[in-house]
Amino acid sequence: MSATSNSNWDRRSVLRAAAGLAALGPLAACGSNTGRSGGGSSGESLVQYFHAYGEAGTEQAIRRYAKAYDKAAVTTQWITGTNFESKLFSALLTDNAPDVFEFHPQLQMIKSGQVAALDDIIDPVKDDFNPADITSHTVDGKVYGVRMIDDPQFFFYRKSLLEKAGTGVPQTLDELAEAAAKLTTDKVKGLFLGNNMVAPNYALVWAAGADQLNAKNEIAYHTDEVAAALKVYRKMFTSGHLLLDAPADYWDPSALVQGLTAIQWCGMWAMPVMQQALGDDLGIFPFPSAASGAKPAVYNGGWSMFVNAKGKNVDLAKEYVKWLWIDQKKYQEDWALSYGFHIPPRTSTAESATKLKSGLPAEGVKLFTDYGRFDNVSWTQAMISALEGVIADAVRKGKDPEAALDTADKKVNRELKNLFG
Amino acid sequence: MSTTTTRDVARPAPAKASKAGPRRGLRGTTLNFWLFTGPFLLGLVIFVYVPIGWSVWLSFFEARYTVTPSKFIGLDNYRQMLTNGAFVDALVTFTVFAAIIVPVTWALSLGLALMVHRLRFMKAFFRSVFFLPTACSFVAASLIWKMSIFSGVRFGLANTVLGWFGVENIAWLADPDPPWYWLVIVTVRLWLQAGFYMILFLAALQNIPPELYEAAAIDGAEPGWQTFRHITLPQLRATSTAVILLLLVAAYQAFDEFFNLLSKTTWGRPPLVELYYTALGENQDYGAGSAGAVVLTLLICVVTLLQGRLMGFGRGDESK
Secondary structure, three states: OHHHHHHHOOHHHHHHHHHHHHHHHHHHHHOOOOOOOOOOOOOOEEEEEEEOOOOOOHHHHHHHHHHHOOOOEEEEEEEOOOOHHHHHHHHOOOOOOOOEEEEOOOHHHHHOOOEOOOHHHHHHHHHHEOHHHHHOOEEOOEEOOEEEEEEEEEEEEOHHHHHHHOOOOOOEHHHHHHHHHHHOOOOOEEEEOOOOOOOOHHHHHHHOOOOOEOOOOOEOOOOHHHHHHHHHHHHHHHHOOEOOOOOOOOOOOHHHHOOOEEEEEEEHHHHHHHHHHHOOOOEEEOEOEOOOOOOOEEEEEEEEEEEEOOOOOHHHHHHHHHHHHHHOHHHHHHHHHOOOOOEOOEHHHHHOOHHHOOHHHHHHHHHHHHHEEOOOOOOOHHHHHHHHHHHHHHHHOOOOHHHHHHHHHHHHHHHHHHHHO | OHHHHHHHHHOHHHHHHHHHHHHHHHHHHHHHHHHHHHHHHHHHHHHHHHHHHHHHHHOOEEOEOOOOOOEEOOOHHHHHHHHOHHHHHHHHHHHHHHHHHHHHHHHHHHHHHHHHHHOOOOHHHHHHHHHHHHHOOHHHHHHHHHHHHOOOOOOOHHHHHHHHOOOOOOOOOOOOOOOOHHHHHHHHHHHHHHHHHHHHHHHHHHOOOHHHHHHHHHOOOOOOHHHHHHHHHHHOHHHHHHHHHHHHHHHHOOOHHHHHHOOOOOOOOOHHHHHHHHHHHOOOEHHHHHHHHHHHHHHHHHHHHHHHHHHOOOOOHHHO
């Protein structure tokens, strides 16, 4: 026995074995970090993906809700940076994909079988949801995704600065350009449309009387009015009246709060921070009309919860989504109103949201109702990028708007062909 | 006799030992070799060669929203990428970037190495100071450059300094005309990588025999430019070749600073950023992305081989 031990476990053998194990360690580690915890009381586990919200306390809130779920241990991946889409898309191709994740309704995810239909959990409360939210998540009669929050985006402005400059609230895109010029001083720029100016691009198209796609899912954004609006945008860009390269982008209220700009495109989520900093010296208005007879526009963005149809436990994931985003009204209200201001997509929750009943938040709700337009499920990520390319080319690079729109047409048509044949 | 006998008897023993010894040694060496390199080779095959093979395979198929080939389409993905203006533009972007960053980094790192090499005191301090940025990540440095130094607002560091001279604020990254973004991109990379190449040059400088300089001095060579040109530079040829090769490959792989500094632009996208958007961020077209990756890999191989041939990379000293 001892002889055997000596021959098998001499010093060299032990060292070799240790070295081998050490070398194998990293390989083993490659597949071990799934982001999943040990499981809840039932031993089941789920993973959910969230992009990092800017409002303080949101991450803790999501983790708190998840912890309260007792049928599975829910792990949250809170993804910072600007590449949430990329991380989500790549993860969805692997075995470590999240079971549930937040995103926007997009047809390619449905067509490629990445997201599960949720009619069974939504149907009983379908009538309580904002009908536009249901429409924007419906494909071939099935509803994919549960809307968590609606986020209207519009312009915020400093009333005192507009008064001082002797300019009223802009009613047209030309007036917005004029106001930006009047408001610009050596310390403050007139207008902030975001660092790359793509944030209000849907609103620009709508305010020019066009749309991304028509009812037949054909290109509808390529019109003379949109091209003309792009020229006004270009003029604003070269005028020196826009705030460019700000440390934080449009979604952060700091440009307006720190006095870098007089008017800023932002979302209603930032309203509490702006009100706290500026008090009553704060007003809002929609993206002004950019073509004769066209209505102003507000982009009703927001986030929805989806279930990974190829996940390991689809039923449990659906049950969790139902629990959190349909049954737990206290959490939904907390999520919509305790950090930033968001409009609850459930009518019953929205009606009881006293914080949105008066003052500026009520004005925001009115803009949402009067001018708000929702996501089009057929408008996919590739098309989003194509339209962003138009802003980059025609506005920032100075390319002829028609040529920039032609370039986008090619990309969008290729995508449409892929989706609809 | 006994001695002879002993010799005769003893003779085969070393021969036997020499036969058995190496066999045991070889077996031990082989085992150790596989024990230490095997796992890494396995990792290399699984995580590098299999994905490369899969990528080549995928490039002949339609693969949208999936990495599983769905429909064979031959060379269509290649046609799409090579007729896609954005990918070709990306190759042009790389060429501009490489044309700036390779010679500038080479000159700067060599200059720093010469300076540190000649220092008589605090040599270690300056060597560390110049090398330390290498430890910083490209993402972190890009964000510092974007948000603090080259922020377009009046309190950005660069704009503050320019403001002292009455120069208006510059939107360094938002406006492609004039293309100030190149200044931001090039300076961040220079800051991050010059120290590393400085160390390579420093090591090479320390290997130049001092006798060469002494002999040159005896022959009447002037110290300074003459000595540098006729002794130092030729002696650094092998290192320079390696540095330029590494710089070129690094330029091809440029991603982080472009991605973080120039979001949502249609310009200033080097090949890897373009492929990233093709395969992940926008289109989820893994077939086309793979075709682009294959084209890029072939291009890197061709350029590397050409550069090696032109500059004599890998040739021994005797062949110079």
